Amino acid sequence: MIIDSTCNYSETLENGTKIARRHGWEYWYVECKVTDIGELDRRLRARTPLRSQRVSVEEPPPDAVAARHFAENGHVMMKRKIENPVRPAENSKHVIVVDSSRSAEGCVEEILKRIGVEVGGGQAAVENAELDAQSRYAS
Secondary structure, three states, rough: OOOOOOOOOHHHHHHHHHHHHOOOOOOOOEEEOOHHHHHHHHHHHOOOOOOOOOOOOOOOOOOOOHHHHHOOOHHHHHHHHHHHHOOOOOOOHHHHEEOOOOOOOHHHHHHHOOOOOOOOOOHHHHHHHHHHHHHHHHH
């Protein structure tokens, strides 16, 4: 399971663990982390959010029903969530945190190396290693 941002809910971990267990897979938690709130805001604004997702650091999700959760300054809230993520407590060897302010290729290469897939030789090698990892951990 790859968490593409800081994980804020234990339900996310519980569901990922259940899915892995049901299929006989190892559960790897990969957190793609950006600590620069300005960069995070730029990325949020550049995407098309789901109605349940923040539009920007300061703008809560359109479908937010509990407005009291969004009274806190967005920058303060994001900083708090980045600094206090929800991560698996057990199997710490299966927890990978990457600095996703780097290139996507660099992050993928680091992740694949950490899960035991050898990579080298540029983008094509990374893509082949991704396919190898998918077949190794999905069977």
